[in-house]
Amino acid sequence: MKEDSDRRRDLPVIIDSNFLFIPMRFRVDIFTELQRLLEGRARCVVPSPVLEELQLIKLEAKPSLRRQAAFALKLAERCERVDEVLRDGETVDELIIRLAEAWGCPVATNDTKLRRRLRERFIPVIYLREKSHLELDGAIQ
Numbered sequence: 001m002k003e004d005s006d007r008r009r010d011l012p013v014i015i016d017s018n019f020l021f022i023p024m025r026f027r028v029d030i031f032t033e034l035q036r037l038l039e040g041r042a043r044c045v046v047p048s049p050v051l052e053e054l055q056l057i058k059l060e061a062k063p064s065l066r067r068q069a070a071f072a073l074k075l076a077e078r079c080e081r082v083d084e085v086l087r088d089g090e091t092v093d094e095l096i097i098r099l100a101e102a103w104g105c106p107v108a109t110n111d112t113k114l115r116r117r118l119r120e121r122f123i124p125v126i127y128l129r130e131k132s133h134l135e136l137d138g139a140i141q
Contacts, residue, residue, distance in 0.1 A: 009041065010041055010042075010043040011038055011041040011042060011043060011105060011106070011140065012043050012045045012080075012103055012105040013034060013038070013042050013043065013044055013045065013105060013106050013107070013108050013126065014045050014046075014047065014096055014099055014100055014103075014105060014106070014107045014108065015044050015045065015046045015050065015076070015079055015108050016050060016093075016096060016107060016108060016109035016110075016111060016114065017050045017053045017054050017057075017072065017092075018109060018110050018111055019108045019109050019110060019126075020046075020054070020072035020073075020075050020076055021068050021072055022110070022128050023071070023075060024067075024068050024071045024072070025068070026128060026131045026132070028128065028131075028132065028133065028134070030075075030108070030134065031044065031078060033133060033134040034108065034126065034134065036134075037126065037134050037135075037136055038136075038140070043080060044078065044079035044080065044108075045079060045080045045082050045105075046076050046079040046080070046081055046082065047082050047084045047092075047095060047096065047099060048081060048082065048083045048084055049084060049086055049092045049095055050076075050092060050096075051073065051076055051081065053092055054069050054072050054073050054076065055069075055073065057069035058070050058073065082099075084099065093111070093113075093114045093117065096109075096114065097114075097117060097118060097121065097123070100118065100121075100123045101121065101123065104141060105124075106123065106124035106125060106126050106136065106138070106140060107123060107124075107125055107126070108125075108126040108127070108134075109125065109126075109127060110127050110128050115127060115137070119137065119138065122138065123138065124136060124137065124138030124139060124140050125137045125138055
């Protein structure tokens with residue numbers, strides 16, 4: 001019986017900034033897809049430095065990218081914000097890896113370099129596949 005309750009427990013999924021661009025760029029509902037992929041257990045989490053990245057893009061990028069960043073920030077409101085501070089010399093990607101290892105949870109990203117670094121550490125990765133649906137690479141405990 002305990003195993004069933006463990007399976008139903010919410011699973012935090014750390015969302016990277018580029019993942020929040022998927023709905024506008026590819027017309028894929030990431031929230032519905034995450035729930036499908038994780039059998040209704042997904043709890044989307046966005047670290048504060050990811051939000052700061054999006055704010056910077058919204059202020060400094062080309063107009064089309066600014067609109068996408070504004071939309072991504074709106075989507076991020078549907079996620080749980082986790083206030084985190086970057087350690088000295090730490091990048092946002094390194095923070096994401098650190099949190100994923102500490103929490104034992106997957107990361108949702110389309111960043112190829114970050115995906116490779118996560119997989120090297122056996123951290124499950126959720127990414128957009130064939131511009132149409134999300135896929136999980138790795139096993140969730």
